[in-house]
Amino acid sequence: MTAVAVDGLLKKYGDHEAVRGVDFAVEEGEIFALLGPNGAGKTTTMEILEGFRQRDGGSVRVLGRDPGDKADGRWLRGHIGLVLQDIAVEPYLSVRETIARNAGYYPAPRDTDEVIDLVGLREKEGAKVKDLSGGQKRRLDLALGVIGDPRLLFLDEPTTGFDPGARRGAWEVVRNLRDAGTTIMLTTHYMDEAQALADSVAVIAGGRIVASGTPDTLGGRDSALARIRFALPAGAAIGDLPIPVSDAEEGLVTAEAEEPTAVLHRLTSWALERGTPLERLTVEQPTLEDVYLGLTSSYAQQDASSPSIERGQDPAPAVRGRRGRRPGRSSR
Ligand code: ATP
Secondary structure, eight states: EEEEEEEEEEEEEEEEEEEEEEEEEEEEEEEEEEOOOOSSSHHHHHHHHHTSOOOSSSEOOOOOOEEEEEEHHHHTTTEEEEOOSOOOOTTTSSSHHHHHHTTSSSSSOOOHHHHHTTTTOOOTTSGGGGGSSSHHHHHHHHHHHTTTTTTTEEEETTTTTTTHHHHHHHHHHHHHHTTTTOOOEEEEOOHHHHHHHOOOEEOOOEEEEEEEEEETTTGGGGGGGEEEEEEETTTGGGSSSSSSOOEEEEEEEEEESSSHHHHHHHHHHHHHHHHHTTTOOOEEEEEEEEHHHHHHHHHHHHHHSOOOOOSSSSSOOHHHHHEEEEEEETTO
């Protein structure tokens, strides 16, 4: 079943078309990552799905409901979880009290202790929220996103500010949630995070989806040429090599190969016959980041050179300020 279906989504702020006909689908049980440069339209799209913003056109279904409709919106608040930036929480409550209090907002919450363990905050359960580090606070945000046992969880840049170990821990938590049946839609600026977590990705730039697929196939990545690099052996000229290469850069020459196994065989046989090792030899497929940068570089430049647009022109203003409000609260 499809958890999120977006067709021809449009959103304008004044004259500025922030989202210009976006289509994508998130299947139930998958981790879906929405990627894109600053100002691409990710937050706007997510906020429309979360019911914080009204769209100007197109159709949106979240768990089969319309988040722009009042009654559907109320139903959705009990069935989705949100992990946003800067969630407002009581600074003088403890971690445990905060999670337990939020559990009370939902009809069938998860067990508070289970959630404390899930996000790795057992040692800090008695600590006041104001005394948590940035990364620990983000874990608490995650705990508050999952305490309602949502069918669908929205994660907005879930690991920004985490140390490398904490990021791995958070990825494990997200995978475990997916494996337990939660559908997850996230935004991230970290391509390694999208690679590690996402079953599907879509890249949005300039308000449009410019590519979608799996992390391994996005933008034809799986069929892209492999890049072989090595240092030109001392005493050898480029013309001596058994394969065509492009010029030395940082002391390395580069060959591109559709069939790297055969090309490497020719190259390494040549080197072994001459008795010269190939120093600094590497073989690489383009990374997700390489593909992403290729897809978005022109948009990133456009965005940087376009005039800045004042926020707050939306008919439902101050949504950013409202991002800290859990939907569950407003129905109580
Ligand atoms: P980032 O990665 O920087 O968070 P994003 O992809 O989430 O960016 P959005 O926040 O959706 O981008 O913004 C898309 C465009 O709409 C940008 O050009 C932004 O300036 C503009 N915009 C967003 N919110 C408003 C608003 N309330 N009023 C006016 N313009 C807005």
